[in-house]
Amino acid sequence: MQYWINHNGVQSGPVDLDALKQMGLTSDAYVWHEGLSDWVKITQLPELQGLYEMTEAVAEVSQAGPVTAGQPITEFAQEASVENNPVAPVEQPQAPAGQPYQQQPYQAPQPQYAGPQPDEAEPCPPTNLVWAIISTVLCCLPTGIVAIIYATKVTNKYRMGDIEGAKRDSETGAWWCIASIVLGIICQPLVSALPVWLASMR
């Protein structure tokens, strides 16, 4: 399996799992491989679990601890890279570092362009604003105005990082849109047709 990495805004890849382990990624890195529809946080891939924890622990120890504590770890890391070297030359000709995206053997749409930045990894949930506006202007009901207010709540919560809350408000807003369109397009003509009907019955 080949991985593409987006770490601190820098993209790299493709690399295999062993090479990925050498990269010293932290839990804020984003990873993509074939079969994923979008970048995911490294913490979301089960096969990479523990990897970033180890590098973070190393970073913490080497930052906090004295030089003596740091040395065994760097030695360990060097050993590990030597151990993995026999594998690396086999993989590297396929993915020259200079032009990482030119030689993809299969379709990989995401890494071909710059890729979504980490802050855009999760797009804003639908605000339903268009449907709220259409139902307000055409169906003229207070329910459309409620839907507009829910649209603001979705964007507000998304900007504050509350993705779950934004998704909930997005769904509630969608129901208000459906309600106002159903009421406006089905019930309103019925109500307006009723007096005409009653008059013709007499």
Add this chain to the structure above:
Amino acid sequence: MRRPLIILLVAALLLVLGLVYYALDPSSSTLFPRCTFLSLTGYKCPGCGSQRAVHALLHGDLAGAFRYNALLLIAIPWIALCLYAESRRTRNPRLYARLNAPLLIWLFLAMVLIWWLLRNIFNW
């Protein structure tokens, strides 16, 4: 597979509605629904006149459309832009986020409410 079908259905519905609103004049025909808010309260709602405005618009009468419902005419470009952003929400999240900025939405809501008030005061 589902998305093209929905788009096709919506396009067909819009075409039929467009033909109906082009052929028949809502101000003289009794086929079209009347606004419930207007018949119940005697006051115009923000959407009153939209059907006549659409009829005028389909006949190329911009001034007439503006007279029937100015809000509709102003909202159409905005709605078109929002629809475009909506269709590219995951591919172009920035445009979507910009169009859905809370400030813009509040401004639009304020515009609707002020329009509602003014049209009943000045009988627009």
